[in-house]
Amino acid sequence: MPVNEEHMLFHAVILLAIAVLTVALSRRLSFPPILGYIIVGMIVGPHGFSLIQQEENIALLAELGIVFLLFAIGLEFSLSQMIAMRRQVFGMGSAQVLTTAVVVYLLGYLAGLDTNTNIVIAGAFALSSTAIVIKQLTEQSEIQSRHGRATVGILIFQDIMAIPLLILIPALAMSSNEDGALLSSMGIAFLKGILVVVIMHLIGRHLLRPLFHEVASAKSQELFTLTVLTVALGAAAFTEEFGLSMTLGAFLAGMMLSETEYRHQIESDIRPFQDILLGLFFVTVGMIISIDVLFANFLQVLALTIAIIGIKGVILYFVARLFKKEPGVSARVSLSLAQVGEFGLVLMTLAFTYNLLPIDTGNILLTAAVLSMAIAPFLVKFNGQIARFLHKESYTQGHQELESDIAEQNKHISNHVILCGFGRVGQTVGRFLHSSNEIFSALDMDIKRVHEARAAGEAVFYGDASKQNILHAAGLERAKIVIITFSDYHASMKILRTIRQLDKNIPVLVRTLDDSHLNDLIEAGANEVVPDTFESSIMLASHLLLMIGQPPSKVLRKTRIIRKDRYRILENFYPGEDDNPSNPLQTHQLMKGIIHSALITQESFAVGKRLGDMPFEQLQVSVDAIKRGHVRGDKPSKETKLRINDHVVLSGLPEDVDKAEFYLRTGSLPN
Structure with a gap:
């Protein structure tokens, strides 16, 4: 048996154990979980403690994580929102991405990078972290502020631009960088991309909605989840067969489904898969980063990180000023978006896969990009104070x-x-x-x-x-x-x-x-x-x-x-098949309590016992009623004795109701 297969389960256990500890610590310190996963990769990878020598064992799962990320982003993609914010999206967004990419490309050219590497770095560094920025702005209640709306508009355009960049990576790999080969490969790739978009649009319009309508009518959670997974992975496989990035297909599938009435249910179904697999992707990113390279080139990495934040920040500031934003608002926008984002990491990781990035150079650039993401939450958190310091008078x-x-x-x-x-x-x-x-x-x-x-x-x-x-x-x-x-x-x-x-x-x-x-x-x-x-x-x-x-x-x-x-009086409800505790959209409701009818059988301990003699108060459960035959008695007296075939209507938290029913059946409390 090959070594990597023999130790795959052991590797998975190591990853999960360290991930649990690191991500829990990240949450406690209000640190982005993304960075926690990257740290895990650095610890377990070949450049860390070498607990996992090769990342191939989890590479496929990590790629699936990117697929689900793009699928989820496609679900969030709202055409109406984009139109409503068209000035920020197509105005500020396009100006920022284009200007940043050109400036980074010119700097790379002066540094002696080859054309393919330069294009990848320019595209990656032009993008910012949607996950970190949106989460931080939401927690600070700044999404609807002037700088918040401008920031969201730019992020929407960046997410749109990630798609042609994902098409571009395989095209660059196919070109030999000879005369006309690069343009030819790019042209073919974009023609393929247009064809795929048209086909996916037709499929989404004429097949996906009827398909999900039929699946939903079956009222099977398992069938619905299987269908979501099939559509997401099927779309990814479809674009990969065309020689394009499979993440493009996942994004398009998500975008098609975002216009259906099943969008929110699909989001809740895909979330557990996305979070876990995406975490593995960031683990593989961390495994690429060499701690030795970081220490050996610490000043270079630090200078690059400062340069990324400085260059993007200055460009964003002047773009915002160009669109007549006040100095303070412009400063807050620039501070919020001055980092490299998860899409930038995806592009750089794909570039490694297609051998478009030299390992040593790529490692330094990737480390600097991750470091800029580590600093991002603090820049977003204190954007108001920093802007006030920079533009105190205005x-x-x-x-x-x-x-x-x-x-x-x-x-x-x-x-x-x-x-x-x-x-x-x-x-x-x-x-x-x-x-x-x-x-x-x-x-x-x-x-x-x-x-x-x-x-x-x-x-x-x-x-x-x-x-x-x-x-x-x-x-x-x-x-x-x-x-x-x-x-x-x-x-x-x-x-x-x-x-x-x-x-x-x-x-x-x-x-x-x-x-x-x-x-x-x-x-x-x-x-x-x-x-x-x-x-x-x-x-x-x-x-x-x-x-x-x-x-x-x-x-x-x-x-x-x-x-x-x-x-x-309204807090507790009868749970149904759709009330799934693993569903994040419903967890808060089940935590408020359920109503459950417990049947008293001939073998039940509670037969002949008084309600007042049972530890319902200790279990924090109330007896709402007793149904005897066809008669229901609400708010029964504590003197009521239970009989065979009585239905005791209990209400409370799910686990407390289970304990009360267990007591009625056995006469003892569960451990």
Whole structure:
């Protein structure tokens, strides 16, 4: 048996064990998991402790990780979003990518790199990390800010440009770099690419939607997941047979499916495969990096890293200024995107596979690229402070003008409502307030929405409601209530904490998508939290009761009781086949609790026992009802004795309900 096959399982165990420790530590230190995986590769690889001498054992799985990454990005690709942000996407994005690629190419030419290597490096270094930047901006609630929207627009264009670059790598490998050979190979590759796009479009339009409709109608999670995997890998194999990168097919398949109603379910199904296999890809990247090369060329690697961040940062800054962004905003955009991204690593890794990058030179460049990614989270996190330091006068002046405008417009009002967020929910609340002759002042971070609303005479202002100065300018000390209408939990928590630092007593009403963070928001200082899912259920039930003849006073009393009890009566649900604990979209719901009916059989310990004699309180489970024959008795007395064929309706967390059912059956508690 070959050595690599003999030790494959052992290698996998080593990888998983070290990955668990490293990624757990990365999470604890708020370090990007991507970099954790790269460190794992450096540790176990031939250039580290040589626990794995050759990376071929996991190379195939790593390639599949790239396939699923591109498939997932294709699912996220939104044509409507791209059109809505066309100025940032096609304007700023194209200017940044083209300028960066040309500058890097010229520098490579001066350094004596050959044409193929130069093209790969120029393309790779022009791209930034979508995964790191989007995650960090989201956690900082800056996605909808001016610099956040500009950053996202540029990232969208970079993701689009990654596709022709993926086509380009095999074309460069086929060319011998002789006269006309490079252009000929590139031309053939792009013609193939166009043909593949057309074929995939036709397949997506006429085959994929009907296929997934048929599969979904079977109501089989296993069949649905198998179909997703088949489509993703089939598309990858299809483009590979054409002599193109298999990642291109995966991206196109994802893009085709993004327009269907099954997009979100497909995302949840593919996520576990993508995360694990993509982690293996970054492990293989780390295995390529030589620690010896890093130490031997430390100053060179450090200089390259600084050069990458410096050159990209300067280009991004001037591109943003060219598109009339303020100096502070331009600086924040440049700091957010100054690193090399995961697509850059993919391109460089493919270049190694096709022998387009010399090992020594490529190792140094790859190490510098990874180091720039390691620095990226900190640049994004402190982009505001750095921009304020670089442009103190204009930055301060801009914020003072913003605050002065809000303060001037709100100086004569009092006893008003402050709306944090003026999206659809905020606008609906505003209309109710306006029709009730209540004064309100709204704060929002979407500059276009603010301009539209201000032009229409609405009291809406551009400002970050998590900043103390903005809340002061909006008259927080004179307001009678604050309502936070954002669906973003991180943004709501940030605003809530700021409000409570300024005023401990003002009532705060918070809107949230569901009840998964309800207790956290209340502990942070919210007086009331309104989950969208529960409120829609209450409204639907209320309309139903009124339509079937229930007295309005009775309906109103029921809804008031539910809200007063903070929706506790609605927390637990009967789980169905679709309620899968491994599904990240449903985990929060199952963690809130289930309702389960436990049958008392002749062999059950609980036969003849009183409800009050059983440890339901200790197990944190409640008995909602007992169904005996065709009669259901809600809220049974503790004196009730259980009989054979009784159905005991239990509610609580899934694991607690299981323990209670086990006790009813055996009379003992599970270990």
